[in-house]
Amino acid sequence: MGDEKDARFLAHHSSHLTHHISYHKLTMTATASRLFTFVGGDSGPWRVRKMVAVVGEALAPVERVDIVAGLVSQSIRATWLLRGVTSNERYVTREEKQSLLAKQQGLGRAESTLAALIPIRKNSAWWALSQDERRRVFEDSSHHVATGLRYLPAIARRLHHCRDLSEGEPFDFLTLFEYAPIDADAFENLVGELRATEEWQYVDREIDIRLERR
Numbered sequence: 759m760g761d762e763k764d765a766r767f768l769a770h771h772s773s774h775l776t777h778h779i780s781y782h783k784l785t786m787t788a789t790a791s792r793l794f795t796f797v798g799g800d801s802g803p804w805r806v807r808k809m810v811a812v813v814g815e816a817l818a819p820v821e822r823v824d825i826v827a828g829l830v831s832q833s834i835r836a837t838w839l840l841r842g843v844t845s846n847e848r849y850v851t852r853e854e855k856q857s858l859l860a861k862q863q864g865l866g867r868a869e870s871t872l873a874a875l876i877p878i879r880k881n882s883a884w885w886a887l888s889q890d891e892r893r894r895v896f897e898d899s900s901h902h903v904a905t906g907l908r909y910l911p912a913i914a915r916r917l918h919h920c921r922d923l924s925e926g927e928p929f930d931f932l933t934l935f936e937y938a939p940i941d942a943d944a945f946e947n948l949v950g951e952l953r954a955t956e957e958w959q960y961v962d963r964e965i966d967i968r969l970e971r972r
Contacts, residue, residue, distance in 0.1 A: 789843055794918055795830040796840040796875060796932060798823055804873060804969040812953075814879070814963030823875065823969055825934070840877055842918025842932040854903045861910035870914060870936040873969040874945065877929040884960035900955035909948045912941040929963065 798817070802824030809819055820837045830839055847855050884892070896902050906915070914936045920927035937945050949966075952958060 789922070790828060792843040792845065793828055793923075794842060794844070794932075795826045795828065796823060796934075797826060797830055797834065797836045798838040798840070799836040803971055805972055807968040807970050808966075809968075810966045812964040812966050813961055817877070817965045817967075823967065840920075840929065840932055841923055841927065842920045842929075843922050844916065845919050845922060854897070857907055858903065858910070861907060863911040863914050865914050865916055865934065865936050867914065867936065867938075869938040871971045872937055872939055872942060872945075873971070874935045874949075875967040875969060876933045876935070876949070877963075877965050877967075878931050878933075878961050879929045879963040880931075880960045881962040895957050895960070900952075900957040902952070902955070902957060905948070905951050905955075909944055913937045913945055913948060 798820035800821050802822040804823040804825070806820055806822060809817065811817070818837045829841070830836075832839065847858065887895070897904070916934045918932040918934070919930075920932060921930050935945065
């Protein structure tokens, strides 16, 4: 009788473990499909025009940047690797999301030969805020979405979340912007407006990497 109970116990927990492993693999696969690695070094389609440490510690200078869909081995010849995953829009209402979807265009447009990769890290005070408090700062005070909408579709953007991978990543967010040379002044206005907001008071590290596809 004891052997039967033990067998049922082992079968139950073996099934539970198999389910857990399968779920973990599924989660990792889903994350991998949204993962992008920015490779800073001496090769890649994007030439670095300038790199500026706006706030906090600088990032080692590089000549070119490659953007790879997926994970890149740490053994690759590179000066630095920055990783992040795309995700759903956060801190936005349904109406704001619909407005963004209606106006925004994707990356990779032929005329968008200029780009900016802007990694940022926010301080502990930001992460101590509740979700609704971050929403207040993000939109009610800083008007982040409303500001971005004014520059669509000219300036395309893709946001990558680093903390979704690990809190040990050097940055919390990597934002990639692409635009045509004719819209360069508009992009300067956009980043200037964003940096003047309450939200940016929580940024304790920011690197501005300007790129040109050539």
